[in-house]
Amino acid sequence: MITAQLVDSLLLTIKLAGLVTISLVFLCTLLCSIVEKLPSVIGPIVKSILFLPLVLPPTVLGFYLLVFFSAASNVNTDWTGFAFTFEGLVIGSVIYSLPFVYQPIQNAISAVGQVPSDLAATMGAGPIDRFFTVTLPLAKDGFIAAAILGFAHTIGEFGVVLMIGGNIPGETQVLSVLLYEYVEMGDYESAHKLSAILLGVSFVLLFAMYRFTGSASSMFAMGSKSNGINSRKT
Template identity: 50%
Template sequence: MFQLGPAEWQAIGVTVRLCLYTTVILLVLATPLAWWLAQGRSTVRIVVQAIVALPLVLPPTVLGFYLLIVLGPRGLVGETLENIGLRHLAFSFEGILVASVIYSLPFAVQPLTEAFRTLGRRPVEVASSLGAGFWDRFFTVILPLTRGGFLVAATLTFAHTLGEFGVILMLGGSIPGETKVLSVLIYDHAEAMNYGAAHSLSLMLLVFSFVTLFVVYSINRRFEVVRL
């Protein structure tokens, strides 16, 4: 039976760290964006929605290639960082974190947008009429009534980040302890014809993916029942 070795544990550590950081960052960034998108259906909002959803249809290698160009030493961001004495972001954990945030953006924004639309404006307007400030309205009205959307967004973001491959490989390569996540390690094992190790890690991710989807559907069903 395949035993997890130092390389596997190292990849698990990088993967978990990437997933956690991406989830936290996206919950912070996606919340105001999703709230704004939920407040109307203007042309500008439709354009922004289309941009946010691009990673759903864009091949990961395409996104990874352009991020490599932009974040690399000759790209706009990478060259700017080097000019101020910092390192460019290609082939670094920070680089794949940026890529992960962009690639997983729709998995955080879309559930939150739907949750905010379902909430409507009435509860917030009532709280505002009673003198509640912005943060009071958010933590006592919006967050409790849309917690299902936040749970789905966090779960999907974490799970999607766990399975990222093309974007990570294009921008980060396969650097142990830095950019080698589980999906890349599985590829390395398969390329080396170490099918036992590749199978064990793949099975682990398969089980986790099923559990994640089960949790998401359970959350949706629970809050649909509550709304009824």
């Protein structure tokens, strides 16, 4: 049986993942253009910080965010802060999923390379014009892959949500937390149903990515130049 609680939680999860994905695609595109141009001393430091969520236990990230949020709300006592709110979840998820969106976008942009953009400049296109008419269309697969990975990974987060969001229905109770609650209460039938839904959704998302974007999507082919212009050459 599909309960109102499940529907609420599903809608909340989609809203969270959607918001996070949209913010990350913009943020990472911007970050790429800055980080990749940093000098060789600072560049690796900044990238290491951005990529920490890839290796850090999510609970560690969640713990620090919680500490940070409560410190911030102590400074201004009128404000209750981001802890245990939907906004807090969005901030935590953006940090947590950033590497998964950053890397495909960066791979795709570097595979397109400087040549098409230079060419467009000689034809009279300014920097923003060049990004939207040349780099973006040529790196399209990378952007789609980045969005899918960001969305799927946000649906899959658990540790960060539990630490900074808690389990408030309609506010912070996303699907992964709801599943945990089902199991705690011994409601295995609902747990089965929900697990199956999450499994199916995750598979469909990844399948869509690999089916429609080819090798561009590989999160793990760091810095590879496997798509874009190069593969168009015959």
